[in-house]
Amino acid sequence: MTGPGESGAAVNGTGAGKQAGVSRRRLFGLTGAGVAVAGLGAAAGAPATDAPRVRPTAADPAAPVPFRGEHQAGIVTPAQDRTHFVAFDVTTRDRAELRDLLREWTAAAERMTRGEEAEPDGAVGGGAAAPPADTGEALGLPASALTLTIGFGPSLFDDRFGLAGQRPPALIDLPRFPKDNLDPNRTGGDLCVQACANDPQVAVHAIRNLARVGFGRVAVRWSQLGFGRTSSTSTAQATPRNLFGFKDGTNNLKAEDPAGLAEHVWVAESDGPPWMVGGSYLVARRIRMRVETWDRAPLAEQEAIVGRRKGSGAPLGQQDEFDPVDPHVRGAGGVPVIAEDAHVRLASAEALEGARILRRGYNFADGSDGLGHLDAGLFFLCFNRDTRTRFVPMQRALSSKDPMMEYLEHNGSGHFAVPPGVRDGQYWGQGLFG
């Protein structure tokens, strides 16, 4: 993995390592939309400096996240504040073109995660007669902890590219869950890229430039912007709130729990196939939340459905957010304080034979539904080691028993095999092409 201080010199395989050392920030100074993140006036007048090559820290949400490593970035990376997620259809039927695209994407993605342009000096340096090789709207913005994470959908393993034999058994076609109301225009995809960053303009720029690089070979099938993370993936992060107003993901798997990640997130050698070892499976669900209806439910009903206090996030019957959920606490008449069908119990590892997932979702608000309501909700993203034994039983339990379903509509869905991290000299998903 590219570590602190190793800079662009550790990058190879693209031939662009040295040129790549010039960051957008160095070229143009820190300006534009990212400024508010770092502090308005200080940044506007700041001297142009080179972007530091370190993991983003408490003090610098603008710093880059290393692109290469054992696992892809964007899974246990401390959840950034914004996402732009895209699913592509592959429009070429040529295996070599697909492989070339993955090579080109890898080079562009690595550059952009360093806070650089999609190609060296791509926005304005390619000559006046050529279309720019970078679209330019992130010029002057820092890396903003951008991560780009690729996944391969079940449909990629049909007969077009000779990949049918490589399809992982865990990459199932998701079953239809009770009350699913999936929109085909928000579902599926041959490929996905999850862009996460602390500046949405940086995430949108990255997806747009990957789409531009892929012109003629891929087309955008659907995309989703998320504006507020709804999960923490590090113990250093505070638990955020979803649009029901509750803290979400208190008991999420965290980066600081390697044993839990090994058990529930990372594909092991014993799982196979070999090209997926160190990878994970991504499930995306666009969950419309009927917020107007929820907002008319009494506080006690909301808390009973969730199984937690709205203010503190503490499990019912407990004091602190991180107190364990205890199903044995009983109130008046011996009734459990946390109902058996409370969300927090149905989704717990105890109720699911130990199964856990890494949640990494975002809130969304996509205008209105034409009926006087906001089209808002949770863009659920999770990573798990085997979707058959983790996400599916969890969603089956929730979709059939959770009273919260009255306020939810699952209207988009995707399932993707996320290959392991990219080592020096490799490209995204190289193992798939042997």
Added chain:
Amino acid sequence: MTGPGESGAAVNGTGAGKQAGVSRRRLFGLTGAGVAVAGLGAAAGAPATDAPRVRPTAADPAAPVPFRGEHQAGIVTPAQDRTHFVAFDVTTRDRAELRDLLREWTAAAERMTRGEEAEPDGAVGGGAAAPPADTGEALGLPASALTLTIGFGPSLFDDRFGLAGQRPPALIDLPRFPKDNLDPNRTGGDLCVQACANDPQVAVHAIRNLARVGFGRVAVRWSQLGFGRTSSTSTAQATPRNLFGFKDGTNNLKAEDPAGLAEHVWVAESDGPPWMVGGSYLVARRIRMRVETWDRAPLAEQEAIVGRRKGSGAPLGQQDEFDPVDPHVRGAGGVPVIAEDAHVRLASAEALEGARILRRGYNFADGSDGLGHLDAGLFFLCFNRDTRTRFVPMQRALSSKDPMMEYLEHNGSGHFAVPPGVRDGQYWGQGLFG
């Protein structure tokens, strides 16, 4: 205007001034999505403190902006990084109910701009049997420079509320411009509220809670999220980039130019009607940008269309972004370096008999269009003293002469009379009800 250090004690007219002094931040500590703005780890472990009562500064994009004053906030307030804009249909036909709603909205809006809940202790303090009076997803988030700006659409002045005689002559039904392709579901509205903040969760929370307060009296007609400001409204702000990759709004009117604002933004006594003096007119346009087509245009063509260099933002033939646009500079063969139909010339005050507007737009990306492209562009927002003599001639020139139109589609539109600021004891638009 509530100034630095005056705190909630300066607030009156709602009866909630004292209780209102408890901020969300004080109750819950600084947590959640806003954390990245202030710095992740530092904030997560920060002691709970009272939100400062000052204008947001370079150092603190989380601070509150005063709600009351001569003009509404959110016009010359340094443009925040995010917006959630909503247009409402009024569903009641009762004038008194409309007035009551404006009173209730004013109290809730003022509280939320202070970083507080929509009602005191509204999220969890109203008793378990009642629906919460605040939806809760902003608990723990700071004020984030939230501004809420109300406007009244032409349709409010029909025969429902006895307001027909109060309609300002400047509040015209906008003409149809060449190439307009307006979607009725993204156009019009009796009322609008522009929420701007440096944290999108804070802006979304504010709009949602105003919609909740208005339940039974208003319904959401359309709403639009914007993720990156495309204009500066203060000389202290760097010029951001739009999704064509160009710096946008270099020559915008700025807060530091009171004479320019008086001439072009604020309604004067001589303009009338009396209830609009100190107000302004807001034009909203949802402008889809065909970014994939633009990205295939050569750099020279892009720069010729805009009339500026893409990298520096300098006018063609000049060196610096803020060098004046000089139409007299000629190149080889005596051809003007900046074409007569360049965007920067068509939109200039020189070409429009001195007319200027205050731009306050945002980039948007709303998923995909179902045809393999991103549904992305510019959510154009501007304020002007008289739309007939400023926005309309500008848009007429651009829509008929600007080669950039090949890459644009105006598919949403709104025009609203924005009343003056709210003085102590008053409510939004009180002058309209005499």
